Amino acid sequence: MTLIRLSGVTKRFPPSTKGGDPVVAVDDVDLDIAAGTVCGIVGYSGAGKSTVLRLVNALETPTSGRVEIDGRDITGLRERELRALRGDIGMIFQQFNLFDSRTVAGNVAYPLEVAGRSRTEVKERVSELLDFVGLAGKARNYPEQLSGGQRQRVGIARALATNPRILLADEATSALDPDTTQEVLALLKRVNTELGVTILVITHEMEVVRAIADRVVVMEHGRIIESGEVFEVLSSPQQPATRRFVASIIDEVPSGEKLAALTRRHPGRIVTFTIREGDATQADVFAALSSHGARFELIHGGINDIRGRVFGHLTLAVTGDDDAVERAITAASQHAPLIEEDVRG
Ligand SMILES: Nc1ncnc2c1ncn2[C@@H]1O[C@H](COP(=O)(O)OP(=O)(O)OP(=O)(O)O)[C@@H](O)[C@H]1O
Numbered sequence: 391m392t393l394i395r396l397s398g399v400t401k402r403f404p405p406s407t408k409g410g411d412p413v414v415a416v417d418d419v420d421l422d423i424a425a426g427t428v429c430g431i432v433g434y435s436g437a438g439k440s441t442v443l444r445l446v447n448a449l450e451t452p453t454s455g456r457v458e459i460d461g462r463d464i465t466g467l468r469e470r471e472l473r474a475l476r477g478d479i480g481m482i483f484q485q486f487n488l489f490d491s492r493t494v495a496g497n498v499a500y501p502l503e504v505a506g507r508s509r510t511e512v513k514e515r516v517s518e519l520l521d522f523v524g525l526a527g528k529a530r531n532y533p534e535q536l537s538g539g540q541r542q543r544v545g546i547a548r549a550l551a552t553n554p555r556i557l558l559a560d561e562a563t564s565a566l567d568p569d570t571t572q573e574v575l576a577l578l579k580r581v582n583t584e585l586g587v588t589i590l591v592i593t594h595e596m597e598v599v600r601a602i603a604d605r606v607v608v609m610e611h612g613r614i615i616e617s618g619e620v621f622e623v624l625s626s627p628q629q630p631a632t633r634r635f636v637a638s639i640i641d642e643v644p645s646g647e648k649l650a651a652l653t654r655r656h657p658g659r660i661v662t663f664t665i666r667e668g669d670a671t672q673a674d675v676f677a678a679l680s681s682h683g684a685r686f687e688l689i690h691g692g693i694n695d696i697r698g699r700v701f702g703h704l705t706l707a708v709t710g711d712d713d714a715v716e717r718a719i720t721a722a723s724q725h726a727p728l729i730e731e732d733v734r735g
Pocket residue numbers: 403404413414415416433434435436437438439440441442
């Protein structure tokens with residue numbers, strides 16, 4: 391079931407200089423996000439990601455097109471309906487946006503107080519949420535006494551306070567170090583799987599998508615240039631911008647300078663095989679190479695786990711007499727596609 395739907399959505403902002411052109415932040419975007427899934431929107435700065443997020447929680451209204459939540463057009467909602475909508479959408483931010491003057495418990499309590507819940511209810515819910523995010527022992531601390539990862543966990547607890555069905559994450563891990571990023575991503579995954587919350591993350595880090603998203607949408611200049619199931623997009627990116635994002639987490643097939651350097655450094659024939667779940671395993675390729683008496687060394691690439699599925703490029707230097715090398719490579723290529731090779735002159 392579709393929970394969030396953008397149909398033909400365009401958002402234009404007035405020109406930044408007098409007489410200039412309007413800024414088209416979002417350009418004819420169609421997007422369907424199914425309930426209970428995690429969708430990642432990736433793009434460089436200025437691609438239009440934040441504007442999409444702000445359209446989803448009705449902080450912006452589209453210039454044209456429709457934004458629907460659960461089948462309902464959210465443009466032109468009245469104040470009361472807007473409040474109800476926002477209660478159904480939690481949000482977390484890169485800079486956490488906590489109240490420094492409130493304790494951890496006070497931060498998490500805030501949306502419940504605004505919603506007019508009783509003191510007992512607030513107390514119970516806050517303690518339940520702090521347990522969930524693993525911060526039960528920090529209730530009385532202030533944000534400045536916490537690490538970045540802990541602050542974001544408070545942000546997540548606060549965003550979940552009113553039991554929203556949707557969580558919007560705006561570069562939620564961009565200010566964190568890699569280990570803390572993984573912790574926060576693991577927590578977001580639990581929010582999705584254990585609480586059933588639909589999550590829309592916007593990020594410029596493909597790692598975030600690899601770790602938690604089911605589907606990915608790549609934006610450039612306000613448009614969606616590529617989208618699909620995470621494994622499909624990461625293992626077979628079509629657009630140059632998507633390839634650049636994917637290359638930040640998955641070693642590409644070496645070419646140009648990189649291939650020349652590998653060729654200089656390693657004797658033998660340099661070949662690259664693609665390992666894609668469902669086809670061959672690394673072991674199949676290695677066994678095929680060895681069975682023909684060639685020797686080989688892994689010189690670039692490796693295997694990645696994308697949402698529990700295997701994908702990667704293995705670049706090998708294969709040595710031995712010419713015949714053995716030829717037979718070994720032919721045998722291995724029966725298992726996995728041979729995508730590039732460089733024969734030394
Ligand atoms: N309120 C606004 N007024 C004018 N222009 C805006 C406004 N909000 C966004 N823009 C412009 O719209 C374009 C898309 O911005 P947006 O913030 O959505 O991109 P983004 O992909 O989220 O980038 P970033 O990661 O830097 O936030 C940019 O050119 C931006 O300058």
